[in-house]
Amino acid sequence: MTFKRKFLLMPILMTLALLTLAVISWNHQRHKIELFDHIEKVYTNSVNWVWALEKQAEQINQTLHNAITMRDSTFFFIADSLREAFISTITKRATSQNEKKAISSIRDLFESYFQISEDAARSIIENGEQVSSRCSIKKMNLLYADLKNQLGHFVNEKDRELQNLFGTMRTDSNIFIKRVFISILLFFLILAALTLAPYKTVLQPLNMIINVTKSLSKGNLDLELNYKANDEMGQLADAYRYMLKIQKEKVRAAQQIAAGILHINIPVDSDDDLLGQSLSIMVKKLENDIQEKKRTALELLEAKEKAEAATQAKSEFLANMSHEIRTPMNGVLGMTGILLETELKPEQRSYAETIKNSADSLLVVINDILDFSKIENGHLNLEILEFDLQTIVEDIIDILAVRSNMKNVELTYIIDPDVPRQIMGDSGRLKQVLTNIIGNGIKFTDRGEVSLHISVAHTETNDCSLHFSVKDTGIGIEGKKLDSLFKPFTQADGSITRKYGGTGLGLTISTKLVELMNGHMGVESEHGIGSTFWFVLPFAIVPVPKNVPVRTELKDKKILVVDPNETSLKILNYMLESWGCKCSTVSNERDVLQLLVNHAETSSPFKIAIINEQLFEISCEELARSIKCNHQINETELILMTGNWQNKDQTYLDFCNFCALLRKPVKTATLLNALHVALGVKHAEAAIEKDISDPVVPEFTKSLKRILLVEDNFINQKVGLKLLENIGYQADIAGNGLEALKALENFPHDLVLMDVNMPEMDGLEATHKIRSSRSSKINPHIPIIAMTALALKGDREKCLDAGMDDYISKPINPEELEEKVNRWILISTGN
Numbered sequence: 001m002t003f004k005r006k007f008l009l010m011p012i013l014m015t016l017a018l019l020t021l022a023v024i025s026w027n028h029q030r031h032k033i034e035l036f037d038h039i040e041k042v043y044t045n046s047v048n049w050v051w052a053l054e055k056q057a058e059q060i061n062q063t064l065h066n067a068i069t070m071r072d073s074t075f076f077f078i079a080d081s082l083r084e085a086f087i088s089t090i091t092k093r094a095t096s097q098n099e100k101k102a103i104s105s106i107r108d109l110f111e112s113y114f115q116i117s118e119d120a121a122r123s124i125i126e127n128g129e130q131v132s133s134r135c136s137i138k139k140m141n142l143l144y145a146d147l148k149n150q151l152g153h154f155v156n157e158k159d160r161e162l163q164n165l166f167g168t169m170r171t172d173s174n175i176f177i178k179r180v181f182i183s184i185l186l187f188f189l190i191l192a193a194l195t196l197a198p199y200k201t202v203l204q205p206l207n208m209i210i211n212v213t214k215s216l217s218k219g220n221l222d223l224e225l226n227y228k229a230n231d232e233m234g235q236l237a238d239a240y241r242y243m244l245k246i247q248k249e250k251v252r253a254a255q256q257i258a259a260g261i262l263h264i265n266i267p268v269d270s271d272d273d274l275l276g277q278s279l280s281i282m283v284k285k286l287e288n289d290i291q292e293k294k295r296t297a298l299e300l301l302e303a304k305e306k307a308e309a310a311t312q313a314k315s316e317f318l319a320n321m322s323h324e325i326r327t328p329m330n331g332v333l334g335m336t337g338i339l340l341e342t343e344l345k346p347e348q349r350s351y352a353e354t355i356k357n358s359a360d361s362l363l364v365v366i367n368d369i370l371d372f373s374k375i376e377n378g379h380l381n382l383e384i385l386e387f388d389l390q391t392i393v394e395d396i397i398d399i400l401a402v403r404s405n406m407k408n409v410e411l412t413y414i415i416d417p418d419v420p421r422q423i424m425g426d427s428g429r430l431k432q433v434l435t436n437i438i439g440n441g442i443k444f445t446d447r448g449e450v451s452l453h454i455s456v457a458h459t460e461t462n463d464c465s466l467h468f469s470v471k472d473t474g475i476g477i478e479g480k481k482l483d484s485l486f487k488p489f490t491q492a493d494g495s496i497t498r499k500y501g502g503t504g505l506g507l508t509i510s511t512k513l514v515e516l517m518n519g520h521m522g523v524e525s526e527h528g529i530g531s532t533f534w535f536v537l538p539f540a541i542v543p544v545p546k547n548v549p550v551r552t553e554l555k556d557k558k559i560l561v562v563d564p565n566e567t568s569l570k571i572l573n574y575m576l577e578s579w580g581c582k583c584s585t586v587s588n589e590r591d592v593l594q595l596l597v598n599h600a601e602t603s604s605p606f607k608i609a610i611i612n613e614q615l616f617e618i619s620c621e622e623l624a625r626s627i628k629c630n631h632q633i634n635e636t637e638l639i640l641m642t643g644n645w646q647n648k649d650q651t652y653l654d655f656c657n658f659c660a661l662l663r664k665p666v667k668t669a670t671l672l673n674a675l676h677v678a679l680g681v682k683h684a685e686a687a688i689e690k691d692i693s694d695p696v697v698p699e700f701t702k703s704l705k706r707i708l709l710v711e712d713n714f715i716n717q718k719v720g721l722k723l724l725e726n727i728g729y730q731a732d733i734a735g736n737g738l739e740a741l742k743a744l745e746n747f748p749h750d751l752v753l754m755d756v757n758m759p760e761m762d763g764l765e766a767t768h769k770i771r772s773s774r775s776s777k778i779n780p781h782i783p784i785i786a787m788t789a790l791a792l793k794g795d796r797e798k799c800l801d802a803g804m805d806d807y808i809s810k811p812i813n814p815e816e817l818e819e820k821v822n823r824w825i826l827i828s829t830g831n
Helices: 003-070 075-092 097-127 131-196 199-217 232-258 274-340 346-376 389-406 427-443 494-500 506-516 566-578 589-601 620-629 650-655 668-679 699-704 714-726 737-746 763-771 795-801 814-828
Strands: 385-388 410-415 422-425 449-459 463-472 520-526 530-541 558-562 582-586 608-612 637-642 660-663 706-710 730-734 751-754 784-788 806-809
Touching: 003 075, 003 097, 003 131, 075 097, 097 131, 199 232, 274 346, 274 714, 385 389, 389 410, 389 427, 389 449, 389 668, 410 566, 427 449, 427 463, 427 506, 427 530, 506 520, 506 530, 558 566, 558 589, 566 582, 566 668, 582 589, 589 608, 589 620, 608 620, 608 668, 620 637, 637 668, 660 668, 706 714, 706 737, 714 730, 714 814, 730 737, 737 751, 737 763, 751 763, 751 814, 763 784, 763 795, 784 795, 784 814, 795 806, 806 814
Parallel strands: 410 449, 558 582, 558 608, 608 637, 637 660, 706 730, 706 751, 751 784, 784 806
Antiparallel strands: 385 422, 422 530, 449 463, 463 530, 520 530
């Protein structure tokens, strides 16, 4: 028998089995319906018949009792009619043989009950209530109860018949279930026989085909399908063997393609062999793609080499341009500075100052372009060191205070109490960003104030994020122009460049630096109102010692601050209260005298009054004079707070009744120093602030020291000699590295200022020979400071790696030159 006949027989058997089950189920359902109809007919009629008899018997009983109770014989007529109805109901019952006896018993009992009840009722009506009549009534009630019991017994008999019927139904259902179970079992036995029969002829060859297919998918082409038969599976095996042969050829071809062998012949069996055709097309396309990729790779290699050459050329060009620009700039700035130190006519001094300001502006542009180029090329690295945040901020405020005072713009700062002072980060880049943003605020603000606020944005155990915001009352920025604000060479308004100057790189560089330090920057502004630039930076917190000295000398000291600027009042109040002072602030100078007098009258006078120089209605000198002329308050010490301190010496302070000078923007150190002077604290510093952090070399020591200036540019030689002369040193000149080596051999020197790019022998090679010199006439440990126009990334490191001790970039800052020369002179002398 073929698979076709076997599989056609299975649905026929399944259909016959289902028809058999359907016939059995229909017969069972029909029988059950007939049985239920019989139950309903028998039981319902019987119950209704008994209910009617009970109702009629109850009416008869009630009528006879009414006749006895009311002594009325007319009720007997009603009772007779009810009796006839009762007898009629019993007679109409079409009883079976089993019911005749029960119905006859009920009728006889009813006749007895009715007769006795009627006689008892007539006796009571006619003769009155006697003993015999009461016995008759009692017997009447007993008979009535028996009648009802008989009726109930009849119903119970019907219930038993119903139970018997239900038993018959259960028996029929069990028989039906057994028949169904036997039919299903026979069906499954037949189905199993039909299913298991083709196992050998179906499943075995299928398993063989599956195993061969798996081996083929894994690349094993050596297996064969050894199955032969005359049925459908035999035909399938023959077809599969043919397909296997073709697939082996295709797999071998694919393996050769994967190995890179493209010059092969792909067998195509027929026009319907899509796989062979696809492989042939793929081989041709791969050959074309490989040739194309080879050409592309060569082009990319050439483009990469050109890009690297362009980048190298750009770096070399930038380095050369930086050197070539800074070298003459050093001459321009140096000679201009020297010129300004000579006696000049007012007109000549104005011209010289204009030259210096223009050169300074040009140097700012050069530095911006160099910084931008470093950032764009990824050549800018961070230097993570521990630093004091407040010191950095105060240094920035000191630098920018001159510009703000020239514009009469109030410059203030406040650091929240919870901001850690000692942190880890790149203080130089933070200083650059803050200087840029605060400088922009001052540049674009003609009146009002520029304020820096530092707060904690987020803090953890050893890390924190600080929020820096710089708010100004300047020209502001329109909302639609905020998006382009941080783009390079862009300003909010093109006319701003003409009015205020600048490259438009400052904010771009600041943004890039903030992002490089893992922070982010933003701006909020309103045109004509002002702007707030802010940025958030993460820092590591450096633990500080807990035994910080407490300022007990200032505790509970009453201090009055007079300043029309509310921000300045807030900052001074915070500083003073942090030291335990009792601070009061006044923005209107008219209230000062009355406030001082009121406190003096309550025996709590102010110990110190800090008065801003710029008052609205009266001068600070007049206010100080009024305080000192009042005997109630003349013991209050007065401190003058001013942004213009250049012409205010001790004589001026004494004349105006001030004991100390406090320069704005106010720093904690200067404020503390001024308070100490006012309180007469022992060892107080001078009233005028002096910077004593720089190293100081005595003049007689300077005269004994000899410096070698190695510089090939004639103008820069003159500038260097004059700058050294101004700070008290004598110097010799060497035009290149060879001349420097000869000069060091002929005469001992104490320090070398070494240029880098020089003819014949550059500064790096000369330094290397000095450090490794075998000549007994050259001190290999002599301090060498690089003084060069090379200011790109890595230039400082190259100088230090060559053996130099320090680095100064051109144009030379006279203060930086003095500080570094003094430091290394002291180091060389063991101090």
